[in-house]
Amino acid sequence: MSAHGSPIRMTSRKGGPLSGVAAVPGDKSISHRALILGALSVGTTRITGLLEGQDVLDTARAMQAFGATVTRTGPGAWTVEGLGVGGFAEPAEVIDCGNSGTGVRLIMGCMATSPISATFTGDASLRKRPMGRVTDPLALFGARSYGRAGGRLPMTLVGAAEPVPVTYTTPMASAQVKSAVLLAGLNAPGQTVVIEKTPTRDHTERMLRGFGAEVTVEATPEGNRITLTGQPELRAQEVAVPRDPSSAAFPVCAALLVPGSDILVPGVSQNPTRNGLFLTLREMGADIEFLNEREEGGEPVADLRVRHSALTGIAVPPERAAAQIDEYPVLAALAACASGTTVMRGVHELRVKESDRIAAMARGLEACGVRVEEDEDTLIVHGLGPDGVPGGATVATHIDHRIAMSFLVLGLVSQQPISVDDGSPIATSFPVFEDLMRQLGASITRD
Numbered sequence: 001m002s003a004h005g006s007p008i009r010m011t012s013r014k015g016g017p018l019s020g021v022a023a024v025p026g027d028k029s030i031s032h033r034a035l036i037l038g039a040l041s042v043g044t045t046r047i048t049g050l051l052e053g054q055d056v057l058d059t060a061r062a063m064q065a066f067g068a069t070v071t072r073t074g075p076g077a078w079t080v081e082g083l084g085v086g087g088f089a090e091p092a093e094v095i096d097c098g099n100s101g102t103g104v105r106l107i108m109g110c111m112a113t114s115p116i117s118a119t120f121t122g123d124a125s126l127r128k129r130p131m132g133r134v135t136d137p138l139a140l141f142g143a144r145s146y147g148r149a150g151g152r153l154p155m156t157l158v159g160a161a162e163p164v165p166v167t168y169t170t171p172m173a174s175a176q177v178k179s180a181v182l183l184a185g186l187n188a189p190g191q192t193v194v195i196e197k198t199p200t201r202d203h204t205e206r207m208l209r210g211f212g213a214e215v216t217v218e219a220t221p222e223g224n225r226i227t228l229t230g231q232p233e234l235r236a237q238e239v240a241v242p243r244d245p246s247s248a249a250f251p252v253c254a255a256l257l258v259p260g261s262d263i264l265v266p267g268v269s270q271n272p273t274r275n276g277l278f279l280t281l282r283e284m285g286a287d288i289e290f291l292n293e294r295e296e297g298g299e300p301v302a303d304l305r306v307r308h309s310a311l312t313g314i315a316v317p318p319e320r321a322a323a324q325i326d327e328y329p330v331l332a333a334l335a336a337c338a339s340g341t342t343v344m345r346g347v348h349e350l351r352v353k354e355s356d357r358i359a360a361m362a363r364g365l366e367a368c369g370v371r372v373e374e375d376e377d378t379l380i381v382h383g384l385g386p387d388g389v390p391g392g393a394t395v396a397t398h399i400d401h402r403i404a405m406s407f408l409v410l411g412l413v414s415q416q417p418i419s420v421d422d423g424s425p426i427a428t429s430f431p432v433f434e435d436l437m438r439q440l441g442a443s444i445t446r447d
């Protein structure tokens, strides 16, 4: 089944080395937040490098539905005329967040402390995903939610007319939950506190500060204690979105796998809450150089030079899971071509992503002739070495962009081509994936 329109079957096959520059698009997490914080600010926020993937476009449309003026002024260049904290209007239409868990959960957060109601929906993948993880803490502010069984979309959220501040310990490692609570705290009086046992991506905290909110982070025995002072006046900003490390992961892994490859991936965020994959790859023997390390748009970035490498399976430290949570699918594909076994533990959150990513990777790898083991919290891939993956399968992607891209990367080195049943969801996060990979020399076709 496709995200939007008909399924697009795609196939990748072995070819020559990859070379050239892989300029991947803007970071998805930062792009959502730039639009949302712009809408919550006074004045005109100017964004450059915005990811123009479907997930982010859906958030842009949602911000308009709440009353902000969002305008595209050029490729990746957008302006948002904001409404100020507490300034959202009640949308006249249902908010369709498409495939995006980040979009819906963050938007629920930022309307939950305003006296308005909104009804949210999404595609078949998003309608299966749990929303209770955000509506539970939002209820503590005084918001009420009415959804389908199991806290699924479609769902109506009735914002609190007289919100109270909240102290909340996140029960799972989730930046979306943390962010929803902090965004709700913006329009509550006093201090809202989020305690997270495991640090997750910190873009909301960084960007809230950049827009003028008071946010402090204190390391405590319980974990990071993040305190937001409510009812700030957020001021419009210029936001330069760095390139997405989660998108960079695909050309990086492809170059590591395809013999003779040597590519440059410029300007990739090296935020320590996002760079777990690069640490893991280096431990597996990857030849990655971090060049020209600098700061861009408030984030540490580097240019990555990546060369084909002999890779060895490792046990990935479970405490690194949050810093590479979106990269496990492509890591699992890469691990299939490593020598030895790669053990990924502490990864149960993968079960509630765009698809159940442990199951989707396990079934897909098995179809390609790779032996895997899984339990609720673990994925183990028994590597077959550089030329060992048979391939020759069509993999079910379950409306999940990262499953599709991971198997298309694996097909570049498997003995037989690999097809995915539907590559259309790739447009949610990496709309230029096919062109970019082809320019590097990869053979990826639509059937």
Ligand code: S3P
Binding pocket: 028, 029, 030, 102, 173, 174, 175, 176, 177, 179, 201, 325, 326, 349
């Ligand atoms: C995101 C947080 C993560 C991640 C998602 C983007 C964000 O989700 O998987 O792709 O931008 O906050 P969780 O909060 O569910 O871990």
